[in-house]
Amino acid sequence: SFTVTHDIKCTMIDGKVCNVLTDxxxxxxxxICGAKPNQMNDLNLVMSLKENKENYKFVLKQNKKKKIQRELKLHLSISVDFVRQGYGTTNDGNTARRFFEEPEKVAKILQIDANLIRKFGTILQILSCGLEIDLDKFEKYAIETAKLFIQHYSWYNMPPTIHKVLIHGRKI
Structure with missing residues (x-):
């Protein structure tokens, strides 16, 4: 017999995910308190509602995401992860290209290692270049990048998409 437990790590979440996680x-x-829109102007009522302090962590994550989005817009002139009516999101090739052009600025904004950003940018260029690549060199570079990720962020589980590219990218 064995037990499976889940440990959700909410790093950057949007409002919809926050709503699901907070019911x-x-x-x-x-x-936080469950107040409905038609109750929010009734200060006596909303001040009496019980707060679910566990839900503060989700709100703080949303605020961090918004801060990062503002910083990227201010310093790199890019809009990341905004919905565009009828087009999906602002995450496109031009945004990615601009994002990876200045790894030091991005690293400072995201508070992550600049070399890791540089390596991810190189991998993205390799995968999207359309040319034949040396798979042995690519695999070596990808594994080095995975090791760098784990070296700096062993406390954070590698996202599945990153895992697929770094570990299985040679075969994709």
């Missing part, structure tokens, strides 16, 4: 039916309702 909110509406994004207009407060994730």
């Amino acid at each position: 909110q039916k509406s994004s207009a309702s407060c994730n």
